Amino acid sequence: MESPILSAAQMREAENAAFARGVKVEALMDQAGAGVARAVAIFFPNPGTCIVFSGKGHNGGDALVAAERLKRTGWKVEVRLAFAEDDCSELTRKKLEALRRAERGSGLDSSTTGTLNSRPPLIVLDGLLGxxxxxxxxxxxxAACRKINQLRAERGAYVFAVDIPTGLDGDSGKADRNGVIADFTVTIGFAKQGLVADGALDFVGRLEVVPLDDLRSPEKKANAIVACPPVLRGLLPRRKFSAYKNQFGRIGVVAGSKGFIGAALMTSQGALRAGAGLVEIFVPEEIYPIVAAAAPQEAMVKPAKSYRDLLKEKIDVWALGPGLGKARAAEILELIEMVKQPMVVDADGLNILAENIRTLRRCKGKRLLTPHPGEMKRLFPGKKATRAATATKFCNSFPVSLLSIVAERGRPLSYNTTGNPGMASGGMGDVLTGVCAGLAGQGLSLYDVARLGAWVCGRAAETAIFGGGQNEESLLARDVINHLGAAFDEL
Structure with a gap:
């Protein structure tokens, strides 16, 4: 079952339909709060200090339920009410009282000031507005939003927005200049349109969806969806005990040039760690000795006198582009056009295509393009438009799959939910290219390859940061490679 992206009106429709079936508001609140607490534990399994900023409505109630769950697992909890307690809804007051009982007389602070004798990690729950x-x-x-942002800036607090960051419009994604800047947004039931708007990312942060069993989408056929574990889990079934390597794809990596051998190495490592049965690396003769000496022991390295010769190779899936340069552009362009097998195209492969974009209409096999924003502009220059509009128009113009937003003609746009700003460094795209090729070798469609590949690479980066001793500054592409196993394990 896919996870659709809804408007605010559609979300209200889903909630009202649940209430009409006899579902209680409190039942949804308890499920939502429990889901928020689980989301916190994904990133911070060891208890620390949680400061809850609660409004007077049900969004505040969701946050208080989450805080009560965290308290029972050892977190220190402090509450900041934006309004007098008597002004809060009856259900929100009930959840505040439940949290107080969980405190067992430890002196819950529900004032708007108070000391912050916190033990790390320090997190903030934004339950101000829904x-x-x-x-x-x-x-x-x-004033409460300003305080949350101050805690984030000055105390290094990690901010979890409950359902939506306060100050963000749930439909347009436009944000108040004093709106909460969240590191994580734990959205309830379904993702909302405003959370994936182009301008919302720096307010939303990392998106996590908490599905509720009692909520059903009013959308029969969604135009946009999010990639999350319940949806992705079925794409890679467990292997049979009789499995052998030829069943999982022979991947041909066409990458690297003088001064850029690391691109070929990281692409091949990504393919291997994504489950490829065999990986062959094809490199120019002048760098063959270096790559052969440095390549993973599990990969084969072959010199390529001419890339045109690769048309004769028995390969199941190609990964092409990282670190190639443009010195042999004509050969590369012919390879992109003529090979009949699926191909993942990145980096210099995209740069070569940008000068000959009509080649995509003549390709003999299926193609997945993985451009970053700059590469996308070179591929498809024109009037400024949203990412969604650009991806849709591009895939309507060319018969390819796209991984920026994941797009393919006739399929819903799919937004990834994982990742971290620490991934803004060299080599990350090379790893992604290899991972996607490795997944394609196991028989997945290129659309699903893009969704799963983006998710596991983003989740591997998160695991390296929140459980592997790295941070946003120190994270390297090799850390993503080393944590791919943990990311796959979650599926």
Whole structure:
């Protein structure tokens, strides 16, 4: 079952339909709060300090339920009410009282000030406003948002927005200038349109969807979806005990040039770690000795006098582009056009295509393109448009699969939910190219390859940061490779 992206009106429709079937508001609140607590534990399994900023409505109630769950697992919890307790909804007051009981007389602080004798990690739950609220922010809510952002900037707090960051419009993604800057947004039931808008990313952070069994999407056929574990889990079934290497793809890596041998190595490592049965690396003769000496022991390295010769190779899936340069562009372009097997094209492969884009209409096999924003602009220059509009128009113009937003003609746009700013460094795209090729070798469609490949690479980066001793500054592409196993394990 896919996870659709809904408008605020569609979300209200889903909730009202659940209430009409007899589902209670409190039942949804308890499920939502428990889901938020589980999301916190994904990134911070060891208890620390949680500061809850609660509004007077049900969004505050969701946050308080999450805080009560965290408290029972050893977290220190402090509450900051944006309004007087008597002004809060009856259900929100009930959840506040439940949290107090969980404190067992330890002196819950529900004031708007108070000392922050915190033990790390320090997290903040933003439960100020829910989906129904619209900017601009006013009065005590605006002051609370400023305090949350101050804690993030000055105390290094990690901010978890409950359902939606306060100050963000759930449909347009436009944000109040004082809106909460979240590191994680744990959205309830379904993702909301505003959370995936181009301008919202720096307010939303990492998106996590908490599905609720009692909520059903009113959308029969969604135009946009998010990739998350319940959806991706079935794409890679467990292997039979009788399995052998030829069943999992022979991957041909066409990458690397003088000064850029690392691109070939990381692409091949990505393919191997994604489960490829065999990996062959084809490199120019002048760098063959270096690559052969440095390549993973599990890969084969072959010199390529001419890339045209590769048309005769028995390969199941190709990974082409990282570190190639453009010195042999004509040969590369012919390879992209003529090979009949699926191909993942990245980096210099894309740069060569950008000057000969019509080649994509003549390709003999299926192609997955993995451009970053700069490469996408070179591939498809024109008037400024949203990422979604650009991806849709591109795939309607060319018969390819795309991984920026994942797009393919006739399929819903798919947004990835994992990743970290630490991935903004060299080599990450090379790893992704290899991972995608490795997955394609196991028989997945290129559309599903793109969704799964993006998710596992992003999750591997998160695991390296939140459980592997790295941070946003120190994260390297090799750390992503080393944590791919943990990411796959979650599926």
């Amino acid at each position: 989906l129904g609220a619209k900017p601009p922010l006013r009065g005590p809510i605006r």
